[in-house]
Amino acid sequence: MATPQDGNTIYLTEQEAERIRSIAKERVKKCADQRGNTKEPRDKTAAHQQATGAALMADMGGAPDPDITQIQGKGGHTIPAIAVGQPYPPCTASLSDLEPIKLGHLRMETHHRGKKLLVKRESPVVTLVARSWTMVQDGDGSDAERLEICLHKSRHGEDVLESTKRFIIKEPYFTLTDEGEPTLRIDHPSDLVICYEEPKPTEDAAAAEKLATIYKTQGNAALKQQDLPLAHEKYTAGLTVARRDIVVASNPDLARDISRNRAYVNLLLGRFDEVKTDSRASLTGRDDQRSKELDSKAYFRSGSAAYSQGRYQEAKRFFTEQQRLTPVDKDAKIQLKKTQARLREEESGSYDFMKMRSSLSQARPRVDAATFINNTEVKDSAEKGRGLFATHAIASGELLMCEKAFCVVWGHEEEALTAMTYDFRDDRIRVAPVGLSKVIVQKLLNSPSEIESIVDLYGDYKGDDKDVLNNEDGTVIDVFRVHDVISRNAFGPGSQFSEGARNASTGLWIHAAYINHSCTPNVMKEYVGDLMIIRATRPIKAGEEVLHSYDASLDYDARQTALMTTWGFECNCALCAAEKADGKEVRDKRMELVGEADAFINRTPWAGAKRLVFRKAQKLAQAIDESYDEGRWKDVPRMHADNIKAWLSKASPR
Numbered sequence: 001m002a003t004p005q006d007g008n009t010i011y012l013t014e015q016e017a018e019r020i021r022s023i024a025k026e027r028v029k030k031c032a033d034q035r036g037n038t039k040e041p042r043d044k045t046a047a048h049q050q051a052t053g054a055a056l057m058a059d060m061g062g063a064p065d066p067d068i069t070q071i072q073g074k075g076g077h078t079i080p081a082i083a084v085g086q087p088y089p090p091c092t093a094s095l096s097d098l099e100p101i102k103l104g105h106l107r108m109e110t111h112h113r114g115k116k117l118l119v120k121r122e123s124p125v126v127t128l129v130a131r132s133w134t135m136v137q138d139g140d141g142s143d144a145e146r147l148e149i150c151l152h153k154s155r156h157g158e159d160v161l162e163s164t165k166r167f168i169i170k171e172p173y174f175t176l177t178d179e180g181e182p183t184l185r186i187d188h189p190s191d192l193v194i195c196y197e198e199p200k201p202t203e204d205a206a207a208a209e210k211l212a213t214i215y216k217t218q219g220n221a222a223l224k225q226q227d228l229p230l231a232h233e234k235y236t237a238g239l240t241v242a243r244r245d246i247v248v249a250s251n252p253d254l255a256r257d258i259s260r261n262r263a264y265v266n267l268l269l270g271r272f273d274e275v276k277t278d279s280r281a282s283l284t285g286r287d288d289q290r291s292k293e294l295d296s297k298a299y300f301r302s303g304s305a306a307y308s309q310g311r312y313q314e315a316k317r318f319f320t321e322q323q324r325l326t327p328v329d330k331d332a333k334i335q336l337k338k339t340q341a342r343l344r345e346e347e348s349g350s351y352d353f354m355k356m357r358s359s360l361s362q363a364r365p366r367v368d369a370a371t372f373i374n375n376t377e378v379k380d381s382a383e384k385g386r387g388l389f390a391t392h393a394i395a396s397g398e399l400l401m402c403e404k405a406f407c408v409v410w411g412h413e414e415e416a417l418t419a420m421t422y423d424f425r426d427d428r429i430r431v432a433p434v435g436l437s438k439v440i441v442q443k444l445l446n447s448p449s450e451i452e453s454i455v456d457l458y459g460d461y462k463g464d465d466k467d468v469l470n471n472e473d474g475t476v477i478d479v480f481r482v483h484d485v486i487s488r489n490a491f492g493p494g495s496q497f498s499e500g501a502r503n504a505s506t507g508l509w510i511h512a513a514y515i516n517h518s519c520t521p522n523v524m525k526e527y528v529g530d531l532m533i534i535r536a537t538r539p540i541k542a543g544e545e546v547l548h549s550y551d552a553s554l555d556y557d558a559r560q561t562a563l564m565t566t567w568g569f570e571c572n573c574a575l576c577a578a579e580k581a582d583g584k585e586v587r588d589k590r591m592e593l594v595g596e597a598d599a600f601i602n603r604t605p606w607a608g609a610k611r612l613v614f615r616k617a618q619k620l621a622q623a624i625d626e627s628y629d630e631g632r633w634k635d636v637p638r639m640h641a642d643n644i645k646a647w648l649s650k651a652s653p654r
C-alpha cells in the first residue's frame with residue numbers, strides 16, 4: 001500500500017510498538033504451551049453474564065477494545081493493531097464430508113481438520129472495531145464457549161453473529177485471545193455456516209407448492225421492508241422447494257418467479273454472478289406479451305449486473321435481448337446507449353475527463369467509466385516477476401492506460417479502516433488498509449467469478465495452493481491470501497474527499513497492479529474519482545516496460561526502507577545504484593542541503609525576491625549539484641535540486 005500522505009502518516013511510539021509486539025508474542029507462547037490440552041468446561045451462566053456485560057459496555061461505547069492502540073500525531077488518534085503472519089487455510093471440504101465434534105472434545109491451539117461443530121448463540125454479540133464475539137453452546141446445551149469472528153464479521157452489512165442463532169463451524173480452530181482467554185476463532189467467512197430454517201421435506205406436491213409460495217410471500221414482504229438478507233434467505237428457501245420435481249411438474253413458473261425476484265435482491269446486494277444465474281433460470285421463453293415482459297426484466301437485471309462488473313460486451317448482449325423482447329421499453333434504449341459509450345472508451349481510450357470531474361462529489365465519488373488497457377500487456381520482467389509493457393510506441397504526455405478501480409474505499413465511507421499489523425514473519429509493524437480488505441472479501445464472496453483475478457496478483461503467501469474456490473456450501477476464500485495481495489498491490493487515490501490517519505482512502509486497480517517500481521519512472525498517475533489515469537512522462541518504445549514510482553521520497557534510505565517494508569524488494573535502478581555507491585555520508589550531506597532548500601522555499605516567496613535572497617537560493621542549488629560525482633551520476637537523473645530550481649525559475653531578482 002502506498003504510504004499515506006498529507007499529514008496522515010502514522011507514527012507509533014516505541015513503547016506502543018513494543019506493547020503490540022509483546023502482546024502478540026506472549027499469546028503465541030501461551031498457545032504453544034497449552035497446545036493439545038483438552039478444553040475446560042465453561043460455566044454457562046457466568047459465560048452468558050460476561051458476554052451480556054461486555055455487549056452492554058460496547059453498545060454504550062465504554063468497552064475497552066483490546067485491539068485499539070494509541071498513535072502519535074495530531075489529535076492523539078487511536079487505531080486497531082492486529083497480529084498477522086500466522087495464516088491457516090480455510091476449510092475446503094463440504095459440510096457433508098465433515099464429522100461432527102462436540103465442544104468438550106476441542107483441543108487447545110488446534111485446527112480440528114475434518115470436523116464440524118454445531119453451536120447455538122446464547123448471548124448478545126459484543127461488537128468491537130476489528131472483531132465480534134459471543135458465547136455459544138453445544139447443540140444440547142451441555143457446554144459453552146466463546147466464539148469470535150475476526151475482521152470479516154459482517155455479511156450484507158449485518159454482523160454475521162447477530163444474523164441468527166445457529167451456526168456450524170467448519171474445521172473449528174480453538175485458540176486463545178490476546179488476553180489469554182480460550183476462544184473459538186474464525187478468520188475465513190466460509191468457515192462459519194449460518195443455519196437457516198430448513199424447509200420441511202414433503203412428498204405431497206400441493207403442500208410443497210404451498211410451502212414454496214409461503215417462502216416467496218415472506219421474501220416479498222422482507223424486500224418491501226428493505227431487509228435484503230432476509231429476502232434472499234426466504235427466496236432461497238422457496239427455491240429449494242419450488243425446484244423439486246414434484247413442484248416443477250405441477251407449477252414450473254413458481255421457481256421461475258422466485259428466481260426472478262431473487263435476481264432483483266441479488267442486484268441490490270451486489271451479488272452479480274447470482275443475478276445472472278437467477279435471471280437465466282427465470283426465463284420462460286414464451287411468446288405471449290406478459291412472458292416477454294417478464295423475460296425482458298430478467299435480461300435487464302443480467303445486463304445491469306454485467307455492466308456493474310465492467311463486462312460491457314456481455315451487458316450489450318443482455319440489453320439487446322431486452323430490447324428485442326420489448327422494443328418500446330425506454331430502459332433498454334438508455335442502457336444500450338450507456339453501454340455503447342463504455343465500449344467506445346474501452347476501445348479507444350477517449351474520455352470526457354472534465355465532465356467526469358464535475359460529476360464527482362463526496363456522495364458520488366465513483367465514476368461511470370470503462371477501463372482502457374489496449375496499449376499495454378502483462379509479461380515477465382527480469383528480476384521483478386511480471387510487469388506491464390507498452391504494446392506500441394507512446395509519446396510523452398500520451399495517455400497510456402485508464403483503469404476503473406476494482407474497489408476503492410474512500411476515507412469518508414463507513415468501511416474505511418486503517419490498522420497497524422504486526423507481522424510475525426519479519427517482526428515488522430506495517431500500516432494496512434484492512435477496511436479495503438474487508439470490502440474486497442465481501443465483494444469476492446458476492447461475485448466468485450472475480451476471485452481468480454485477485455488471487456493471481458502478486459503476493460508472497462500462496463495458501464495451501466489447493467485453489468478451491470467453491471464447494472457445495474458456497475464460495476471459499478482464503479482471506480489471508482487476499483490480505484497479502486492487498487498489502488502489496490493497493491494504492492491510495494489521494495485525499496480527493498476527506499480522510500485521516502485511521503481512515504485513509506485506498507483502492508485496488510487490477511491491471512495497474514502489474515506495474516513495477518522505478519525511482520526514475522516513465523509514467524505518472526493521477527485520479528478522477530476511482531479512475532486511475534496513467535500518462536507517459538517521456539517517450540516509451542514499443543515493448544518497453546512501464547514503470548511508476550511506489551515511493552517518490554528523495555531520501556534514498558527512507559525510500560529503500562519503505563520499498564523493503566511494504567513491497568519486500570531492494571530497488572536497483574540507476575538512481576539507487578548511484579546513491580548507494582555515493583555512501584551514507586554523501587547522501588546524508590545531500591539530504592541536509594535538500595532540507596535547507598525546502599525550508600528556504602517554505603519561508604521565502606519567490607515573488608519580489610531580493611538579489612541577496614536569490615543568490616542564496618542559487619548557492620543552495622549549486623551545493624546540491626556539486627554533491628553528485630560526475631562519474632557515478634553520468635546519465636542519472638539528478639532530482640534533488642528540482643524544487644529549489646523551480647523556485648529560481650519563477651523568481652526574478654530585484
Ligand SMILES: C[S@@+](CC[C@H](N)C(=O)[O-])C[C@H]1O[C@@H](n2cnc3c(N)ncnc32)[C@H](O)[C@@H]1O
Binds near residue numbers: 458488517570571
Ligand atoms: C504491485 S506488484 C507488481 C507486479 C509484480 N511484479 C507481479 O509479478 O505481479 C509489486 C511487487 O513487484 C515486485 N517489484 C516491483 N518493482 C520492483 C523492482 N523495481 N525491483 C524488484 N521487484 C519489484 C515486488 O515483489 C513487489 O512487491
